[in-house]
Amino acid sequence: MENFNFYSPTEFVFGKGRAAEAGLLVKKYGGSKVLIHYGGGSAVKSGLVGTVKKSLDDAGVKYCELGGVKPNPRDTLVYKGIDLCRAEGVDFILAVGGGSVIDSSKAIAIGVPYDGDFWDMYSGKRVEKALPVATVLTIAAAGSEGSGDSVITKEDGMLKRGAGSDLLRPRFSIMDPSLTQTLPAYQTACGATDIMAHVFERYFTNTKEVEITDRLCEAVLMTMVKETPRVIADPNNYEARANIMWAGTVAHTNLCGVGREQDWNSHGLEHELSGLYDVAHGAGLAVIMPAWMEYVHGHNVMRFCQMAARVFGCQMNFEDPEATALEGIRRFRTFLRSIGMPINFDELGAKEEDIPALVEKFGIGDGKTGGFVKLNKNDITEIYRIAAHASL
Amino acid sequence: MENFNFYSPTEFVFGKGRAAEAGLLVKKYGGSKVLIHYGGGSAVKSGLVGTVKKSLDDAGVKYCELGGVKPNPRDTLVYKGIDLCRAEGVDFILAVGGGSVIDSSKAIAIGVPYDGDFWDMYSGKRVEKALPVATVLTIAAAGSEGSGDSVITKEDGMLKRGAGSDLLRPRFSIMDPSLTQTLPAYQTACGATDIMAHVFERYFTNTKEVEITDRLCEAVLMTMVKETPRVIADPNNYEARANIMWAGTVAHTNLCGVGREQDWNSHGLEHELSGLYDVAHGAGLAVIMPAWMEYVHGHNVMRFCQMAARVFGCQMNFEDPEATALEGIRRFRTFLRSIGMPINFDELGAKEEDIPALVEKFGIGDGKTGGFVKLNKNDITEIYRIAAHASL
Numbered sequence: 001m002e003n004f005n006f007y008s009p010t011e012f013v014f015g016k017g018r019a020a021e022a023g024l025l026v027k028k029y030g031g032s033k034v035l036i037h038y039g040g041g042s043a044v045k046s047g048l049v050g051t052v053k054k055s056l057d058d059a060g061v062k063y064c065e066l067g068g069v070k071p072n073p074r075d076t077l078v079y080k081g082i083d084l085c086r087a088e089g090v091d092f093i094l095a096v097g098g099g100s101v102i103d104s105s106k107a108i109a110i111g112v113p114y115d116g117d118f119w120d121m122y123s124g125k126r127v128e129k130a131l132p133v134a135t136v137l138t139i140a141a142a143g144s145e146g147s148g149d150s151v152i153t154k155e156d157g158m159l160k161r162g163a164g165s166d167l168l169r170p171r172f173s174i175m176d177p178s179l180t181q182t183l184p185a186y187q188t189a190c191g192a193t194d195i196m197a198h199v200f201e202r203y204f205t206n207t208k209e210v211e212i213t214d215r216l217c218e219a220v221l222m223t224m225v226k227e228t229p230r231v232i233a234d235p236n237n238y239e240a241r242a243n244i245m246w247a248g249t250v251a252h253t254n255l256c257g258v259g260r261e262q263d264w265n266s267h268g269l270e271h272e273l274s275g276l277y278d279v280a281h282g283a284g285l286a287v288i289m290p291a292w293m294e295y296v297h298g299h300n301v302m303r304f305c306q307m308a309a310r311v312f313g314c315q316m317n318f319e320d321p322e323a324t325a326l327e328g329i330r331r332f333r334t335f336l337r338s339i340g341m342p343i344n345f346d347e348l349g350a351k352e353e354d355i356p357a358l359v360e361k362f363g364i365g366d367g368k369t370g371g372f373v374k375l376n377k378n379d380i381t382e383i384y385r386i387a388a389h390a391s392l
Numbered sequence: 393m394e395n396f397n398f399y400s401p402t403e404f405v406f407g408k409g410r411a412a413e414a415g416l417l418v419k420k421y422g423g424s425k426v427l428i429h430y431g432g433g434s435a436v437k438s439g440l441v442g443t444v445k446k447s448l449d450d451a452g453v454k455y456c457e458l459g460g461v462k463p464n465p466r467d468t469l470v471y472k473g474i475d476l477c478r479a480e481g482v483d484f485i486l487a488v489g490g491g492s493v494i495d496s497s498k499a500i501a502i503g504v505p506y507d508g509d510f511w512d513m514y515s516g517k518r519v520e521k522a523l524p525v526a527t528v529l530t531i532a533a534a535g536s537e538g539s540g541d542s543v544i545t546k547e548d549g550m551l552k553r554g555a556g557s558d559l560l561r562p563r564f565s566i567m568d569p570s571l572t573q574t575l576p577a578y579q580t581a582c583g584a585t586d587i588m589a590h591v592f593e594r595y596f597t598n599t600k601e602v603e604i605t606d607r608l609c610e611a612v613l614m615t616m617v618k619e620t621p622r623v624i625a626d627p628n629n630y631e632a633r634a635n636i637m638w639a640g641t642v643a644h645t646n647l648c649g650v651g652r653e654q655d656w657n658s659h660g661l662e663h664e665l666s667g668l669y670d671v672a673h674g675a676g677l678a679v680i681m682p683a684w685m686e687y688v689h690g691h692n693v694m695r696f697c698q699m700a701a702r703v704f705g706c707q708m709n710f711e712d713p714e715a716t717a718l719e720g721i722r723r724f725r726t727f728l729r730s731i732g733m734p735i736n737f738d739e740l741g742a743k744e745e746d747i748p749a750l751v752e753k754f755g756i757g758d759g760k761t762g763g764f765v766k767l768n769k770n771d772i773t774e775i776y777r778i779a780a781h782a783s784l
Contacts, residue, residue, distance in 0.1 A: 001569075001634040003407025008400060014651070015395025177393075209631035211618055212639045215611035223604045239601035242393040246651070247604045255647075259406070259638070 001210050001259040008253040010146050011172040014246065016238075018174045019136050022052045022094065023059030029132060029171040031092025034063040035085050037105045038096040041067060043138060048179065049096055052136060064088045069097060072153045072160065072274055072281070073104040075119060081108035082118065085131070095135040095170075099142020099194075099281075102135050106150035106168045109133045122152055127165035135173045139180055140245040141191030141282060143198055143252020145173035153275060159361075160275040175249070177241040185232050189339040190282025192228040195248040196221060197285040201264045202257035204296070204303060204372040210259045214306070217256045221311045223247045225335060232339050263371040266292045269383060272358045277350055286341035287348050290333040291387035294326075296373040301325045334392055345388040352388040355381060393602050393651040400645040402538050403564040406638065408630075410566045411528050414444045414486065415451030421524060421563040423484025426455040427477050429497045430488045433459065435530060440571065441488055444528060456480045461489060464545045464552065464666055464673070465496040467511060473500035474510065477523070487527040487562075491534025491586075491673075494527050498542035498560045501525045514544055519557035527565045531572055532637040533583030533674060535590055535644020537565035545667060551753075552667040567641070569634040577624050581731040582674025584620040587640040588613060589677040593656045594649035596688070596695060596764040602651045606698070609648045613703045615639045617727060624731050655763040658684045661775060664750045669742055678733035679740050682725040683779035686718075688765040693717045699724075726784055737780040744780040747773060 013021060026034055034056060036049060043049050044067065056063050066081050084090070085108060095105035109131040111118030121127050135145045144150070148168045153160045180188070203217045223243055230240035250256065269292065270284040297304045301321050308314040308328025312335075317324045333343055342348040359381050368374040375383070405413060418426055426448060428441060435441050436459065448455050458473050476482070477500060487497035501523040503510030513519050527537045536542070540560040545552045572580070595609045615635055622632040642648065661684065662676040689696045693713050700706035700720025704727075709716045725735055734740040751773050760766040767775070 001407075001631060001638075003410065004404075006404040006406065007402075009403075010399075011401075012396075012398040014398065015393075018395065209635070212612070212615045212635045212642065215615050216608065216642070219604070219607035219611040223607050226603055239393060242651070243601070243604045246393075250604065250608070250647075255642075259634070 002207055002261070004258040006254065006258050007166055008146060008169065008255070010170045012146065012175060012249065013172055014175045016176055016178050018176050019048060019051045020055050022136060022174060023055035023057070023061055025172045025174070026056065026061050026092055026094065026134065027059050029092070029134065031061060031132065033088065033090050034061055034092045034094050035081065035088070035090045035108065036063050036065040036094050036096055037069065037081060037101055037108065038065070038067045039069040039098070039101050043096050046179075046182065048136065048138065052094070052096055064090065069101045069104045071100050072278060073100040073107075074153050074155045076155050078104055078107040078111060078118060078152060082111035085112045091131060093131055093133045095133065096138070098137065098139035099144040102133075102142065102144035102170070103150040103152060105133050105135070106130070106144070107152050107163070109168065110163065119154065121163045122161040127163060127167055130165065130167040132171050133168060134171045137173055137175045137179070137245070139183060139187065139191050140241070140248040141194045143195065143248055145170055145175065146249040146253040151271070158275045160271040173249075175245055177238055177245045180241050180245060181236050181238070183235070185235065185340055187280070188231055188235070189228070189341050190280040191248065192224055192244060192339060193282040193286045193336060193341055195244070195251045196224050197266060197289050198251040199256050200289060201267060202260070202262045203307065204263050205260040206372060207260035213256060213259055218310045220247045220251050220256060225311065228339050261371045265370040265375055268362065268369065269380065272361050273348070273350055275361065276354065276358065277348070279348055279350070283342050283348055286336045287344060287350070287387045287390070288383070290329055290336070290343070291383050291390055293329045293332070294386055295379065295383045297325050297329065299373045304328055330392070333390065337392060343392070344390040350388070352385070355384045355388070358384055394599055394653070396650040398646065398650050399558055400538060400561065400647070402562045404538070404567060404641065405564055406567045408568055408570050410568050411440060411443045412447050414528060414566060415447035415449070415453055417564045417566070418448065418453050418484055418486065418526065419451050421484070421526065423453060423524065425480065425482050426453055426484045426486045427473065427480070427482045427500065428455050428457040428486050428488055429461065429473065429493055429500065430457070430459045431461040431490070431493050435488050438571075438574065440528065440530070444486070444488055456482065461493045461496045463492050464670060465492040465499075466545055466547045468547050470496055470499040470503060470510060470544060474503035477504045483523060485523055485525045487525065488530070490529065490531035491536045494525075494534065494536035494562070495542040495544060497525050497527070498522070498536070499544050499555070501560065502555065511546065513555045514553040519555060519559055522557065522559040524563050525560060526563045529565055529567045529571070529637070531575060531579065531583050532633070532640040533586045535587065535640055537562055537567065538641040538645040543663070550667045550670075552663040565641070567637055569630055569637045572633050572637060573628050573630070575627070577627065577732055579672070580623055580627070581620070581733050582672040583640065584616055584636060584731060585674040585678045585728060585733055587636070587643045588616050589658060589681050590643040591648050592681060593659060594652070594654045595699065596655050597652040598692075598764060599652035605648060605651055610702045612639045612643050612648060617703065620731050653763045657762040657767055660754065660761070661772065664753050665740070665742055667753065668746065668750065669740070671740055671742070675734050675740055678728045679735060679737065679742070679779045679782070680775070682721055682728070682735070683775050683782055685721045685724070686778055687771065687775045689717050689721065691765045696720055722784070725782065729784060735784070736782040742780070744777070747776045747780070750776055
């Protein structure tokens with residue numbers, strides 16, 4: 001096991017009807033003037049933003065609001081949010097929505113106290129200061145409600161880049177699983193895929209002897225394998241929704257990644273897909289992640305056998321371990337298809353002829369990148385090709 | 393799943409050689425004058441207290457010190473610590489040791505800013521204020537390095553009682569597994585038992601549909617079943633030590649307990665044993681916990697089958713589920729014996745004729761207590777009797 005720091009100071013306020021506590025929580029964490037940041041209007045139409053406003057009113061906390069966050073949230077709205085916060089004297093950002101809204105909120109939180117362009121911090125500069133952020137989560141997916149990460153897309157060139165800092169970890173996150181019951185099945189499945197990918201990116205590692213982290217990873221993955229089909233079959237299954245929602249947070253506080261080298265190439269490869277085609281992140285991951293697994297499985301066949309046996313319940317083939325490894329990947333892809341996810345370029349709406357452009361945008365030149373297996377331009381091209389043609 | 397709050401703001405600083413960071417961490421979390429609190433001298437002899445002092449010196453942080461914490465830490469030393477802190481103007485308590493030292497530190501942290509007797513908060517009064525506490529952990533066991541709990545023994549009558557508050561959660565906890573390599577096998581095994589008991593107290597619940605928490609519980613338990621025999625066989629196995637140490641923290645931040653009713657009767661029953669005989673908490677739990685399981689297993693046979701199958705790898709007996717349930721408990725007790733733990737009163741040094749006194753001190757009168765199964769005086773007597781006579 002490698003040395004590590006683990007820090008997850010967010011107060012998670014989980015369960016039915018908790019959004020009404022937003023006002024008191026903002027006050028507890030020192031906010032006096034809040035920006036309520038949200039997406040395309042469903043947070044308003046559902047009454048959720050109204051509940052939050054009433055709760056802020058009751059607690060005597062002032063607020064202004066900014067809607068319009070899109071999936072793959074854009075820098076353009078972030079600039080607008082920064083200006084608004086400065087004009088209104090906002091000292092606390094409250095994200096009401098999913099990962100995109102939270103990521104946009106974190107970017108605004110970085111930008112308000114920063115003299116230059118907030119994009120600097122999405123180009124590698126260290127985050128030194130940020131307004132406090134909190135969330136009222138409406139979809140189980142990104143894990144952004146418990147993480148210090150944010151991903152923003154620069155509209156000019158559709159460049160998708162991330163920033164990370166403990167300063168971006170939400171002060172509190174209100175998580176009411178019943179708010180996710182109105183989500184379309186496709187979005188629910190995209191979220192579930194993202195959650196599983198967050199674990200797999202940490203699961204495939206060259207670091208030996210991190211049994212506790214392995215087992216915690218497998219705990220989240222097994223939960224997702226059990227609960228996701230239940231919410232696809234019955235969107236109103238509160239219990240299954242609740243298990244998925246909490247699993248999504250555990251998947252991304254880094255509890256599933258401590259003490260070990262991680263990979264994250266699949267996320268990188270996917271970012272180019274959703275950057276170019278504006279597809280859902282989870283859908284892109286469903287296409288990329290099993291393709292990446294197929295390409296790299298020979299690097300450590302036993303690790304993939306462990307996934308196959310422990311997560312997907314495969315019988316170990318002791319005469320032919322590689323068969324077990326591949327069976328595990330096949331089960332993962334079958335699972336993704338069963339919950340309605342695309343598994344190849346065609347189903348995603350991507351084009352094989354764009355692969356050179358995707359590889360170019362990935363931007364590693366003649367270098368290599370990744371943790372579990374270091375990949376160069378040719379490797380990446382090959383993974384995109386596997387993804388393009390994948391079938392069951 | 394029930395509504396819950398989860399809050400674990402401690403910064404965990406994990407791995408070899410991390411104690412040298414103590415000074416900078418105290419400074420980061422606002423301490424200017426520290427009480428270094430420790431136990432029986434091994435923390436001094438090993439050089440650990442010296443490392444911590446040097447690190448505080450280097451960071452320009454002042455300190456005073458108080459050693460002498462015993463297992464089942466006493467109120468008498470807490471009073472001494474409170475006086476010392478007031479006299480010296482201490483604003484930060486740094487526990488260098490195991491659960492007992494940390495619990496004593498938390499009690500001092502409560503007492504310093506409190507006008508009355510700190511024991512009030514161990515008699516049910518709410519903790520309103522406390523000095524910040526941090527830890528340099530030397531044994532994997534109590535989970536106190538990540539919890540808001542503290543247990544203190546009142547010397548007058550050997551009364552063991554607890555206090556809990558988020559204010560008691562350590563600001564940071566330095567966890568260097570190599571510090572635990574010098575521990576005697578018996579203490580290591582007591583710690584491992586305590587860790588497993590912290591999970592079991594949360595695992596046996598009447599709340600349905602908390603799959604994610606179940607799986608996280610099982611992750612910790614399976615890790616303990618794998619790693620504990622390895623450190624008993626080879627005390628210098630750093631990797632196994634590291635897995636156990638982190639599992640011990642995960643076991644007690646309440647990540648393994650959220651969303652569900654918990655039990656904690658085994659801990660209550662054990663507290664009377666270690667209160668009366670001054671035996672190690674883990675050893676008492678090794679005697680009590682399987683006895684409790686045997687007594688209550690009929691309440692939900694399938695839950696015990698789940699433990700047997702998922703944690704101890706038992707084959708499910710579909711014709712006779714109860715046989716599987718009992719086999720799981722038997723495997724747990726066999727495991728405890730294999731790591732050198734006592735499994736009955738004789739081996740613990742307890743006496744069957746004291747059972748009425750133990751029951752009396754447990755203090756529920758004609759009432760009932762517990763989560764999974766509510767127990768009255770007769771039930772408790774019966775569990776102590778099973779514990780008295782247990783064998784493999």
